[in-house]
Amino acid sequence: MATISILIAGAGGRMGRAVIREVLKTPGVALAGGFDRPGGDQVGADLGRLAGLDALGLEVADSPEEGLKRADAVIDFSAPAASAALAGAAAAAGVALVLGTTGLDAAQERDVAAAAEKIPVVRSGNMSLGVNLLAALVEEAARRLSDEYDIEIIEAHHRHKVDAPSGTALMLARAAAKGRGVDLEAKAVRARDGQTGPRRAGDIGFAVARGGGIVGEHQVLFAGGEEVIALSHSAIDRGLFAKGAVAAAKWAVGKPAGLYDMRDVLGLKRE
Ligand SMILES: NC(=O)C1=CN([C@@H]2O[C@H](COP(=O)(O)OP(=O)(O)OC[C@H]3O[C@@H](n4cnc5c(N)ncnc54)[C@H](OP(=O)(O)O)[C@@H]3O)[C@@H](O)[C@H]2O)C=CC1
Numbered sequence: 120m121a122t123i124s125i126l127i128a129g130a131g132g133r134m135g136r137a138v139i140r141e142v143l144k145t146p147g148v149a150l151a152g153g154f155d156r157p158g159g160d161q162v163g164a165d166l167g168r169l170a171g172l173d174a175l176g177l178e179v180a181d182s183p184e185e186g187l188k189r190a191d192a193v194i195d196f197s198a199p200a201a202s203a204a205l206a207g208a209a210a211a212a213g214v215a216l217v218l219g220t221t222g223l224d225a226a227q228e229r230d231v232a233a234a235a236e237k238i239p240v241v242r243s244g245n246m247s248l249g250v251n252l253l254a255a256l257v258e259e260a261a262r263r264l265s266d267e268y269d270i271e272i273i274e275a276h277h278r279h280k281v282d283a284p285s286g287t288a289l290m291l292a293r294a295a296a297k298g299r300g301v302d303l304e305a306k307a308v309r310a311r312d313g314q315t316g317p318r319r320a321g322d323i324g325f326a327v328a329r330g331g332g333i334v335g336e337h338q339v340l341f342a343g344g345e346e347v348i349a350l351s352h353s354a355i356d357r358g359l360f361a362k363g364a365v366a367a368a369k370w371a372v373g374k375p376a377g378l379y380d381m382r383d384v385l386g387l388k389r390e
C-alpha cells in the first residue's frame with residue numbers, strides 16, 4: 120500500500136491536534152506538515168509537541184503553500200474564510216481536500232464548489248460514522264412519518280464553538296427535509312424567542328446549547344401527539360472526527376474531481 124502524505128490546516132486547533140495524533144498512528148499515511156493562522160500563537164511550534172507527543176522536527180507554518188507541494192491531501196478544520204481560501208490553493212496545487220470546517224457562508228460555499236471541479240473534495244459537517252448513519256436513519260424516519268410528527272433538532276457543544284446551529288444539526292435537518300420531501304430553507308426555524316405563536320405544522324426547529332467541554336451532542340425528535348421518537352448521537356472524544364477525516368483523505372486520493380461526503384467514504388449511499 121502506497122503511503123499518502125497529509126497536510127493539516129488549523130494544526131494548532133482542537134481538531135488540528137487530534138488530526139496530527141490520528142495521522143501518526145494510522146498505517147499508510149504520513150505527515151506532510153501543518154499550518155495555522157498567520158501571526159497565530161502556534162506558528163513555529165513543533166507539530167509533535169503540539170499534539171502532546173515527542174518532537175517531530177516539523178514546525179507549524181503560517182501558510183499552506185510549502186506543505187501543498189509535499190502533500191497528496193490536506194485536512195482542514197480551521198475557520199470559514201481560511202477554508203474557502205484553502206480550497207482555491209488546494210485546487211491550484213492538485214491536492215485532494217477533506218473539509219470539516221462548519222459555518223461557511225454562501226460565497227465560501229461557492230469557492231468550495233469551484234475547487235471541487237478541479238480536485239476531489241470530501242466535505243461533511245461531521246466526519247463520524249455514527250452521525251452519518253444517524254442522518255440516514257433520520258431521512259428514513261422523516262420519509263415514513265407524516266408532519267403530524269414535529270421534527271426538532273437539539274444540539275449541545277463546548278463553550279468555544281463559534282457557529283450555530285452546528286454543521287451536524289444542519290446536516291441532520293437536510294436529511295429530515297429530504298426524507299419529508301420539503302425545502303429546508305422554507306421550513307427551518309433556527310431560533311425562538313418571545314411571543315412565537317404556536318408551532319406551524321411541518322416546521323423543522325433547532326435548539327442550541329453551548330457550555331463547558333461538551334464534544335458534540337445531537338438529538339432529532341419526531342414529536343407526535345401520542346408518542347415521541349428520539350434519535351441521537353453523543354461524541355465522546357473528538358479523535359472520532361479525526362479518524363473519519365484521515366479515512367476520508369485515504370479514500371479521496373486518486374478519485375476524480377468532485378464534491379463528495381462521508382456517506383461516499385463510508386459506503387452509506389443508496390443507489
Ligand atoms: N466536520 C467535523 O466532523 C467537525 C468539524 N469541526 C469544525 O472544525 C472547525 C475547527 O474546530 P476546532 O478545531 O474546535 O476550532 P479551533 O478554534 O480549536 O481550531 C481552529 C484552528 O484554525 C486556525 N485558523 C484560523 N484561521 C486560520 C487560517 N487563516 N489559516 C490556518 N489556520 C487558521 C485557528 O487559529 P487561531 O486560534 O489562532 O485563530 C485554530 O488554530 C470548526 O468549524 C468546527 O465546527 C469540528 C469538529 C468536527
Ligand SMILES: O=C(O)C1=N[C@H](C(=O)O)C[C@H](O)C1
Nearest residue numbers: 221244245280285286287335
Ligand atoms: O465545533 C465542534 O466542536 C464540532 N463541530 C461540528 C459541527 O458543527 O457539527 C461537528 C462536531 O459536532 C463538533
